[in-house]
Every structure is written in structure tokens, then in C-alpha cells.
Amino acid sequence: MRDDAALWDLLLGPTDLDLGAVAGSMSSSFAADGSLILVVDHAATALVVGAADPPGGTAEPALRIPLGYGVTGLVAQNGRSVRLDSDSPRNAAHRQLMSLAAGQSVARMCVPARGLSGQVVAVVSVHRGLPHPFAEAELQRAQRLVDVLGLRLHAHQLRQATHGHRSERDRLIAHAISVQEAQRRRVAGDLHDGVTQALVSLSFHLAAAEVSLTGSPEPASSTTEAQLQIASARQLAALAYDETRAAISGLHSLILDDLGLVAALESLTHAVPQLDIEFRAAPDERLAEVPDHCAAVLYRVAQEAINNMVKHAETPRGVLSIRRVGDLVVLEATDDGVGFDVRSVLAGSTSSAPAEHFGLSSMAERCALIGATLRIDSVHGRGSAVIVELPLSADR
Template structure:
């Protein structure tokens, strides 16, 4: 290698290092590196394919003009020359007649028929492992030398570390966004519970205490002159005391249903079904215990769903199913009521609250209903790491 060639190679590597330190984005990094490689290796186009987080497929993350298809080309591992290089972690060179190579698979978006020769190398390092594949193509026939392949492999190692760091940064940012969303949902749910409890206390307990004070004052003023009237006021005050106590217990139960502590989720759901006497509810309940916050959320979801059936469905029967297996936790409430169109629903029927509760425990909600054919509310939650 001449001094001039060595100088150009060192300059390229320095430029690659500079490009990899510009920022954490995978796509801008891939585009910048692709341009540097084309300029330095006298090739016509460069494609940078990055391995996905699951290690199952490669996505085109960056390319040189005229290609503007970043993110639009995906190759399963092992597919095409690129997939072969990723699977075997070995370079591949095709000088001509690509179509005759059994590894080659044409990709219309990349216009492979316009290019004669190609070199493909893995982007890998000891620290990062395999992170992708680097391809260069030429329109004219070119014999890629061992030195060309070594240079591209060296670039691949440099880029691998930067792509690995960019992916870690992206994953961390994603986790932070998910955490922020989760915290916001928790706070919103807590505020909704506080508003509900405040409404229950204001509309029920507070009003009854005011009435209780009125009756006690009336008894106090008339006890000497009209003992019978005073006694009637005291009787009424006792009744209000009992009602207020019942409402206070209900409000406390709204925060943490005591039935879950006494009977577990299966028993709590059975008790919930019995609290709707006008509805015949068939039960299919697992005795499996779950973490406390999951049990509370599922109990509230079932409670909301049964209330919806009671208020809106016009149903005579319902089914309540709770099952736990290795892959999922499943809660479903079905009814034979009038049904509705979920696509035109504005989120009434308590469905927004059900969805929010399910999302807080990592679950999903599926609503199936048609006018005249009943409704099914299905909640699926990932299995807990450890049931209690």
C-alpha cells in the first residue's frame, strides 16, 4: 500500500469515527456513513442494513442517493445475500451475474439489475455482536480486492459500536417514554378515584350528616315539651346513622374491595355476580391468585362491565369468565343484550374506564358487539412474573 493510499484510508476511518460521534440516531448515522463509504471506495451506492432488536430481520436504515427508502425494506435473517452475510457473519463478493448466485434475491426497491458487482460485509464487533450488514454496489464490473473487503470490514466494526450505542439510546428513550406514560395514567386513575370518592362523600355521607344534625337539634329542642316528637327524631337520626355508616363502608370498599382480602379474586367475582340479582350470571372462574394491584384492576373491570350490562344492555343472562395460564390472564364478560356498534361509540358505557384500567396493568381490551347480538368485553393481561 502506498503512502497516499494509506493516508486516504486513515482519513476515511477518521471521518467514519467523526460521523459515528455526531449523535445517537441510527438512521442519520447510517446515511452519513453510507455517503462516506461511497466517496472513499469509488462505488456507486451503499446500503446500510441494521438488525432489529429481536435479531430476526434486517431493516434498511440508510442509503446513498438516489435511494430514499430507509425503513421501507425489511429482510428476514438468511434472505438474500444480505441475510446470508448476517447469518454466517462472513463477507460476500459477487463480481457479475448476481442472478446466478443462489444467495441473491432481487429487491425491486433497490434496483439491483442496474448494478453489476457488489460486496457485502457484516457490521459486528466483540462488544456489540452483529448489528447489521454493509453493502456496496457498482454499475461497472469490479473485482473487489482483499484490501477492499478488509477496509469495509474495518468500517463495519467501527459502525457496529456506534449503531449499538444508538440502539441502546433509542431503547432507553422508549422505556422512559413508556414510564412517563405509565406514570401519567396512574396519576389520572388516582385522580379519577379521588373525584369519585369525593363525589360519594359530598353527595351521600355529607348530606346525611347534615340531616342527622338537623334531627338531633330538633330532638334537643323538643325533648322537654314534646317527648314523642323528640323520640321520633332520634329514631330517624339512628336510621340516618346506619345509612351513613353503610355509605362510609361502601366508600372504603371503593378504594380496596374487602371481599378480595376475604375470598380472593374468584370469590370476589362470584360475589359481584350475586350482587346483580336481576341478571342470571354463569361463572367460570380460576382460583389462581394474582398480585394485589392486578386483582383490584380486574375486579373493577368486571364490576364496570356488569354495571354496563345492568344499565344499558337489557340482558337477561351474562357470562363471567376468569382464567389464568402460562401465556395470559383472561377476563371476559358476555351478555345476550341489545348490543351496540363499537365503531360509532363515543366511549360511553364505561368502556374508557375499562380500557384505562387494563392498560395500567399492561393489558388490552377487545370489544365485540353488534346491535341485537349482545356484547363481549375481553381483557387479556400478560401473566405475572410470580403469582402469590
């Protein structure tokens, strides 16, 4: 038996798996003319070249063997290794990678590499010139090496997939936080411009009333003056109260907590007297299955869709509806207003100044966080529709 120490070092060593070096080492360990490591692609439909010895240049990306097709594709599909005393693959890129002249045949062995749960993740194909067939003992030795290669390849793929998920999750969270920050800034602005200004004026009028009551030599006129100041102060107190309530309802819905999603959605349609919004909700106790955090998202999306109708649609009418379609909860907010170019608005909101128009992107982020799909349809002159579909599967 040959010494496979170099191969084991490559397969078990602490450094990243170097497939090119493994292919080269397989060739020399089996006194072969060449080796191919063919990896099952992401869609699990075909084998593509992971590494070739000798390197195949442009033939490497050109080779794609559907699972179940030809000798190698069959090994990938049924997971059984094969030895062929004489073989001549038909695929031109495959032949080029094996440096085969026209009509030339070679001895081959094709060995499946399995992942953690036994699925084939790659096939290692080793070949040498006739008449030097591979012995059964060589096939078994190759299988032992390739078993370890399969586990390392699979571990590497899992690490890459985890990395991909993590980046996507980080991106989503970062965007969600920036949207939240923008909302906080807006609330801070509302409180500053509305409530604090009203409170400053309120204390001014109260101070003036106090001066009128205590400092004037003529009691009759000072009382009238004080009454006027107090009336102004009361108006400002009412204004500050309204402003504060408006700012709070922008942050959190008490109706949603107290009466549930359907009542909270209906209350939104009454909160905008300038629009006549029809509310449709089929009586369906299955709507009560919507988890609280998803209900909060549906409520916020409906609220923003109605805000947009008021601000942009230029129509007196709209419709808000919620219904259950199988395992989906479907929320729709539609208007027959001026419409807009959804694609260019969304493209703009991700680039230059997201804080200026963050309503639609905030809807999209909220929906993505709860696994709901968001569709925004709009046609110039015909109106707009915001449609959310929330799957309510058992494993949510």
C-alpha cells in the same frame, strides 16, 4: 494505506451518526464510485437503504433486498464479507442506486456490520468501475471501519427502541392516573352528595331535639318533639353509614383481601338484587396462583362489567365466570341485553369527555397494566360480553 481520519471522526465523534456522510466518506476513502449502507429492517427480514452515495432519490425507498437473496442479502444472512471483481446486480432499484447502465458491471465489496451481540445490523456495499478490483487489504480495512459502524448503528437502534417504550409507558401511566383521578372525583362526589348532606341534616335534627328538651315550657310536648327529632337523626345516621360503606366498597374490596378472588367475584353477583347473575367458577386451585394486583384488576373489571349490565343492558339476567385454560385465566361477564356499538363507544371515550364514560377505558387500561388482553364483544339486540385473558407464565 489511505488516511481514514475523516471516517473515524464520523464514526467515533460525539455527534449523532450521519449515515449519508459515512457513505460519502467510504466512497472517497476507497476511491470508489459509490457506497450503500443497507440496514436490516425492524422485522429482520430484509435490507433497506440507510444511506446512499451518491444519493439515490426515489430509488432509495424502492430498494428492499430480502435476507439471503443475492450477494448483499447473503452477506446479511451469513455475516461473511465478499469481494467481487465483476458483478452486475439484477434488481433495477439497486442498479439505479449504483448508477449502472444496462449491461454494465462493477467491482464490489460487501461488508457486514455487526451489533453488540454479533448479529448483522447492516451491510456496507462499496463499488467502483472495472477493471479496479478491491484488494484483500482494502476489504480488511473496510471491515475495521464497518465494525465500529455496526456498534454505533445498534446503539442508535436501542436508544430509539428505549425511547419508544418510554413514551408508551408514560402514556399508559398518564392515562391510568387520569382514570384514577376521575374515580377519586366520583368518590368525592358520592361522599359530598350522600354522606355530608346526611350529616348536615343529622346535626340539624339533633340540635332541634336539644332545643325541644331544654327550651320548651311544656315538658310533655317537648319530649314527643324530641323523640321525633331523634328518630329522624337515627334514620339519617343509618343512611350516612350505608352511603359511606357504598363509597368505601367502590374504593377497595375487603372480601378480596379476606376470601380471595373467586369468593370476591361471587359476592359481586349477589350485590345487585335487580339482576339474576349466574356465577360459574370451576373449582381449580390454580386460580390461587393469580397475583394479588392481577386479582384486584380482574375484580374491578368484573365489577364494572356488572355495573354496566345493571345500567345499560336492560335485561334481568347475566353470567359471570372465571376459569383456567392452560396458562391463561379467563374472566367473562356476559349478558343477553340490548347490546351496543363497541367501536363507536371506545372511539368517543378517548376523545371528548373521558370522565363521562370511563368504565370501559378504565378496564382496558387496567388490563394493559398487567399484560392481560381485554375483548369487548357486543351485538345490538343480542347482548354483550367482556372477556379478559390473563397469561400466568412463570416469568410474570
